[in-house]
Each structure stands twice: as C-alpha cells, then as structure tokens.
Amino acid sequence: MRHRALVLVALAAASCVTSGKLRESATSLRAEVDKAKRSGAAKCAPKELALAESNVDFADAELASGDPRRAKQHLDVAEVNVTKALDMSKTCAPTQVIIAKKEEPKAVRIEKIDTDGDGIPDIDDQCPNEPGPPENHGCPLVKDTDGDGIPDEIDRCPLDPEDFDGWQDEDGCPDPDNDGDGIVDKNDACPNEPGPIENKGCPVGDKDLDGVPDNLDKCPNDPGPPPDGCPRHYSLIEVQKDQIVTKVQVKYATAKYRVLPESYKLLNQIVQAMNDYPKMKVLVAGHTDSRGKQASNMKLSQRRAESVVDYLVTKGISQDRLQAIGYGPTQPVASNKTNTGRAKNRRTEFKIVSME
Amino acid sequence: MRLLSALLVLGTLVGCGPVQSTATLIDAEVALEAARTAGARENAAYEYALAEAYLTKAKETVNRARYESATEFAHKAKELANEARKKAASASNSSGATP
Numbered sequence: 001m002r003h004r005a006l007v008l009v010a011l012a013a014a015s016c017v018t019s020g021k022l023r024e025s026a027t028s029l030r031a032e033v034d035k036a037k038r039s040g041a042a043k044c045a046p047k048e049l050a051l052a053e054s055n056v057d058f059a060d061a062e063l064a065s066g067d068p069r070r071a072k073q074h075l076d077v078a079e080v081n082v083t084k085a086l087d088m089s090k091t092c093a094p095t096q097v098i099i100a101k102k103e104e105p106k107a108v109r110i111e112k113i114d115t116d117g118d119g120i121p122d123i124d125d126q127c128p129n130e131p132g133p134p135e136n137h138g139c140p141l142v143k144d145t146d147g148d149g150i151p152d153e154i155d156r157c158p159l160d161p162e163d164f165d166g167w168q169d170e171d172g173c174p175d176p177d178n179d180g181d182g183i184v185d186k187n188d189a190c191p192n193e194p195g196p197i198e199n200k201g202c203p204v205g206d207k208d209l210d211g212v213p214d215n216l217d218k219c220p221n222d223p224g225p226p227p228d229g230c231p232r233h234y235s236l237i238e239v240q241k242d243q244i245v246t247k248v249q250v251k252y253a254t255a256k257y258r259v260l261p262e263s264y265k266l267l268n269q270i271v272q273a274m275n276d277y278p279k280m281k282v283l284v285a286g287h288t289d290s291r292g293k294q295a296s297n298m299k300l301s302q303r304r305a306e307s308v309v310d311y312l313v314t315k316g317i318s319q320d321r322l323q324a325i326g327y328g329p330t331q332p333v334a335s336n337k338t339n340t341g342r343a344k345n346r347r348t349e350f351k352i353v354s355m356e
Numbered sequence: 357m358r359l360l361s362a363l364l365v366l367g368t369l370v371g372c373g374p375v376q377s378t379a380t381l382i383d384a385e386v387a388l389e390a391a392r393t394a395g396a397r398e399n400a401a402y403e404y405a406l407a408e409a410y411l412t413k414a415k416e417t418v419n420r421a422r423y424e425s426a427t428e429f430a431h432k433a434k435e436l437a438n439e440a441r442k443k444a445a446s447a448s449n450s451s452g453a454t455p
Contacts (some may be wrong), residue, residue: 042402050405058413061425 018068022059025075029056032082041085044092052082148172167192209241211279211355223355225276232276234269237350244273244282244350250308257303259311267308270350271315281321281353284308289342290329302326308348323353377414377423380430384411387437396440399447407436 055078062071112121118131125138148161155172167178181194188201195202212229219230286301305324334341410433417426
C-alpha cells in the first residue's frame, strides 16, 4: 500500500515537471506563430499557420485538462507547421522596405581663436601672435621704403636700395665701391679686392712678403723695409723671412744673465732692423748647453733672453713687439759632448713672429 | 418522489452535455460549409483552415466525452467559419466575381 502511494506521488511529480516544460514549449511556439504572422504567413502558408496556431491552443487546453500526452502531440504538430510557415513566408512575403529616418547632420561648432585679435582666426593666421591684415595672411605689413626687399627695421640704408652685387647685400646699403679702394665697382677690375688705379683696381702682389707691394718694391724678391722694399745690409745680422740671423753670438757674463758691452753693437743692429721693419715682432729665445742642472739652465736662459729684450726696449723698441723665452738645454743644435758643440748650443736667437 | 425528481435533474444535466455539444458541432459544420461555398478556401484560407482545425478538434473531444471543451472548440470553429465566409464574400465582391 505504501509502495503504491510512493509510486503515485512520483508519477504526479513527474507529470508536474513535464507539464511545466510543455507550457514553456507552448509559449515558445506561440511566439514563433506570432513571428510567422508578421512575416506574412497568413497569405503565404495559411493552412500551416492555422494548424500551428490551433494546435498550440489545443495543447494549452489539453494541459489544462491534465493530459500532457495529447498536449505533446499537438505541440509537435504545431512545431512542424510553424516551421513550414516561416520557411514559406521567406520567399512569398513582400519585401519589407524600411525607410530609415534621415538623420540630421550634427553641427560641429568649432571655436575660432584669434590670439592677436586681427580678425583672422589662428588656424588661418600665419602670424597668430602678431596682428596683420588679411592680404598679408595675418602677418604685419613690413615697411620697406626703398623697396629693396629688406625691411626698414634692418635696412641700414632705408632710403637707398641695396644693389645686390654680391658684396654685403644683407645690410640694405648699396656698395658702389665694394673694396673701398676709391675705384667704383663698375670701373674696378677687382671690385672686391682693393688695388691701385694703376693696376685697374686690383691688388698688387708682394712676392717677398716684406709688406711693400711689388709695384713699390724695388726689390720684389728680397724682403726689405719700406719705402723701397730692398733689404738692408747689416754687418752683424741678416734679416730673413722667419728670423734675424746673427753672425756672432750675444755674450753674457759667465753664469750670469747680464749682456756684455761687446754685444751692444750686435743688439744695436737688431734695433735698427726692427726700426726698418716697424711692424716686425720678434721672439728672443735663450738657449744653454747641457752642463749643470736643467732647472738652473732654464732659469738662466730665460733671464738672458729677458736681458736682451730689456736692452732693446731701452733703445726704443716697444715691449709689445718683443717676447723673451728661455729654452735651457732643450733645443740643442749641436752635440753637448764637445766644447765646440756646447758653444753652438749656448746661443740667443731672434725669431720673427710676424712682419705685419 | 423526491428521489425521482433528483434523478430526473441529474439525468437532464448529464444528458445536456452531449446534446449541446452536438448542436454546436452541427452549427459549426454548417458555417464551415457556408464558408467553403463562399470561396473561403481560396479567399480566406487562413481563417477557413483555422475553423476546420477547431471543428476537427471539437469532434475529437466529443468522442472523448469532454463535452464542455468540445462545445468551446465547436463554438470557436463556427466563429472562424463565419469570419472566413465574410472575408471570402468581401473578396469576391471587390473582384466582381460571383461566388
């Protein structure tokens, strides 16, 4: 008895579960039926649609009366027919044309900024920070009185147009005599290099580099002081291009730096040469042999060179034209192993630093 | 006497179900025939098919002695048949054809 009761309860529970699922199926199929109706199945598949719709109703009725088996049969019929109805509606139903509502184009508002306030927005203004008229793209008008293309504010000659002859064309000033040699450019064979009119405005060479132009140099191949450019002949020295060669050595007191009077004649000729070449600058270089301590020799050679410079200054040569350097034994010209060699190494040289 | 009256009432109630459903079924069948005559098979195919399905279900339900449901189905079948007939008639009138 108890066993039968349990079986009945189980069957009842199973029936509830089955009915619930069938109701869900019925609801789902009814939605499909509605969809088929919207697809035009009433015209394209009237019988299938009718069978589907009616069988869903019948299934509901059977479920309500407690007969899920029959309800299931109706749902099966409904499912088959609604599927057919939907399929048939695809090819039969009139094409549904959906006319989309035309969207109004969205207006994009762009804020135009005009930093310099010239009425031209920055985006179109080539000079957004400087006011200027539209015809100049928003840039300030440049004043150019002489019309040479160089604005007045940087034109050194705002009233005279630049001649653009390749000579200082950036300053805005015309350059009728580029090289300033007194010969106007149109008559100057060398407008950018100064030269005398005798040479058609072209520079005259100076082969011997003595500072006297060749056209004035009576000895163009031998350096010599102005005015004739011919070398002076000194008995104890010889002026060469890079040094004044002494034929005798400057003599100093032994182990001291004082110049001995017997060397005054030699130094006086140095003074004469420097007067003959007023732009000449000379380096007085003192050298010793290698005997004794190097530090002492360095100091001694320096002081001896300075003594020579001092003498020359006392004779009127400007200090600015003279320089004293003591090299000690570092630049020997002969062997320090012999007396003769050491005598040659003890020397004072006069190197010409420049002639101009 | 009382017992006889009660049995009579009960018998009437039990016997009314089949009578009512049968009458409704007949009405539905007549209506469906009228619709068919009006050309509803062609011009109101959906409504006609529905009516036909409900009538079939009504008959099946009667056979199971579920008269109340059968009556409802038959009634629905009749309504649908009438609707199909009207629609078919309307379609025939608009096309100028005689049923």
